[in-house]
Amino acid sequence: MLKRAEANAKSITLNGVSKSFGPIEAVRPLDLEVRRGEFLTLLGPSGCGKTTILRMIAGLEATSSGTIRLGETDVTSLPPRQRDMSIMFQDYALFPHMSIAENVAYGLKMRGAAPATRRGAALDWLERIGLGGLGARRPDALSGGQRQRVALARALITDPGALLLDEPLSALDASLRTQLRGELRRIHREVGTTFLCVTHDQEEAMTLSDRVAVLRDGRVEQIGQPADLYDAPASAFVARFFGRCRLWPATVMQGGRCRVSAAGVTVTANGPIAPGQGVLLVARPERLRLAPSGTEGALNGTVDEVVIRGPVADVTVTLAGGLEALLELPRHGEALPAPGSAVAVIPTHTLAAVPAEES
Numbered sequence: 533m534l535k536r537a538e539a540n541a542k543s544i545t546l547n548g549v550s551k552s553f554g555p556i557e558a559v560r561p562l563d564l565e566v567r568r569g570e571f572l573t574l575l576g577p578s579g580c581g582k583t584t585i586l587r588m589i590a591g592l593e594a595t596s597s598g599t600i601r602l603g604e605t606d607v608t609s610l611p612p613r614q615r616d617m618s619i620m621f622q623d624y625a626l627f628p629h630m631s632i633a634e635n636v637a638y639g640l641k642m643r644g645a646a647p648a649t650r651r652g653a654a655l656d657w658l659e660r661i662g663l664g665g666l667g668a669r670r671p672d673a674l675s676g677g678q679r680q681r682v683a684l685a686r687a688l689i690t691d692p693g694a695l696l697l698d699e700p701l702s703a704l705d706a707s708l709r710t711q712l713r714g715e716l717r718r719i720h721r722e723v724g725t726t727f728l729c730v731t732h733d734q735e736e737a738m739t740l741s742d743r744v745a746v747l748r749d750g751r752v753e754q755i756g757q758p759a760d761l762y763d764a765p766a767s768a769f770v771a772r773f774f775g776r777c778r779l780w781p782a783t784v785m786q787g788g789r790c791r792v793s794a795a796g797v798t799v800t801a802n803g804p805i806a807p808g809q810g811v812l813l814v815a816r817p818e819r820l821r822l823a824p825s826g827t828e829g830a831l832n833g834t835v836d837e838v839v840i841r842g843p844v845a846d847v848t849v850t851l852a853g854g855l856e857a858l859l860e861l862p863r864h865g866e867a868l869p870a871p872g873s874a875v876a877v878i879p880t881h882t883l884a885a886v887p888a889e890e891s
Contacts, residue, residue: 541726542603542616542693543568544589549598550750551584558584560750561597566694567742568603571720571727575737576747577773582730583698585747589728590619590696602693618687619696624679626671632682633658633667639690657685661719677708684719694726701736713739734774738762746770762816764803768886771814778856779812781888790885794853795831803885811885817846817860819883822869823876830876833857835869849877 544566551559559581566572574582587593589600591612600608607615618639626635633654640650658664661681671679680700687695700716701709717740720727731737737744738758745755746769754766758774765771768779782790782801790801790813805811823830833851845868849857857877861868869875 540616540691540693541569541724543601544694544726544728545601546585546589547599547601549585549588549600550596551581551588551593552596558750559588562751564745564752564755566726566728569724569726570742571717571729571740573729573731573737573741573744574747575731575734575744575774577732580747581750582732582747586619586696586698586728586730590617591615592619616693617696618690618692618694619698620683620687620700622699622702624671624683626679626682626686628671630670631667632663632669632671632674635671635682636667636685636689638686643690653689654685657689658682660722661685661715676704677712680704680712681715684716688719688723688725692725694728697727697729699731700729702731702733709733709736716740738774744774746774764884765814765886768812768888771812771884771886776817776858778815778858779886780815780855782811782813782885784809784811784885788882790883792831792855794855795851797829797831799879800882801885802882804887805885810888812888814884814886815857815879816883817858819879819881820857820859820877821880822847822849822859822861823878825874825876827876827878830878831855831857832874832876835871835873835875838868838871849875851877 546562546564548561550561574585576582584593588595591610595608599606602616636657637650637654640653655667658667663678663681701712713736729740741758743756744758744761746753748769754761754770761770761774765774771777781793783793784790784805784807786807788800788802789798790811791798801813825832831851833849835847836850837848839846843863845861845863847859847861851857
């Protein structure tokens with residue numbers, strides 16, 4: 533199974549693909565490549581076009597322009613059943629009158645596989661997803677997480693050239709989502725199939741993906757590895773959407789230094805910036821620390837709010853000039869500051885800078 537899936541994995545290539553609904557341009561002409569065998573996620577807010585892109589690739593929505601290729605095959609005009617892809621929907625779409633094993637084997641049945649072949653393959657997949665021995669049950673006898681695994685096995689049993697996932701974990705509670713992210717990543721590594729996922733959950737995109745494409749208003753704002761998008765966002769939109777942050781207006785000086793406009797403090801920054809340019813500094817919570825008020829070279833402010841999140845606390849500080857800093861501090865160390873106390877904020881790492889006009 534593993535070698536066969538790897539051999540069948542195919543790239544997905546979009547050239548000039550767009551989609552309009554009357555006067556509304558849902559997807560602007562875009563070029564995108566999902567590399568063979570990779571896990572790529574389309575990330576963005578509601579209405580950015582990510583689901584429309586997925587539906588065009590699957591053949592569930594016609595393109596307004598451009599071409600879609602699966603490997604070397606132009607599939608732009610092919611119906612869904614001829615595209616060598618599987619799709620996993622948010623609601624899993626399991627057949628309630630079939631057993632779990634029959635649901636998993638359904639794709640092989642449609643391809644004319646012998647009963648013994650499809651039953652053996654279904655039982656093998658149920659073992660691989662940790663549901664061995666449950667093949668005779670119906671979907672309504674399973675938990676949401678178990679149904680998600682069944683839907684995934686059903687999508688992969690036919691060894692598709694690519695698997696499309698539409699918000700695959702959105703129907704689950706927070707703790708189960710965290711658990712199943714690891715399962716989904718493990719299965720991707722095991723089978724080697726090309727995965728293309730759509731989500732609005734930034735943490736999900738970061739933990740699952742080899743690369744992430746951040747979408748905005750029907751176009752790709754930035755694409756890259758999760759660490760690259762987090763550490764070096766190309767715009768204020770990507771900085772805000774791909775991880776928590778606060779943005780500080782600043783002016784670029786010489787030698788990779790920026791002066792924070794409202795606070796009059798100089799900090800180290802990097803990015804495609806030139807002296808004299810106005811920028812926004814991306815202040816991530818974990819890249820800031822607190823210091824006593826009045827510390828030289830620090831941004832002075834007042835603690836506004838302290839929110840406990842398990843082993844860490846989010847501390848919001850109002851800085852000079854109306855700026856704001858958000859810090860993530862461990863709870864098992866120094867005592868947390870009280871709301872209203874005077875503090876100073878110091879960056880512990882170089883901050884990313886993005887063009888101010890992109891805010």
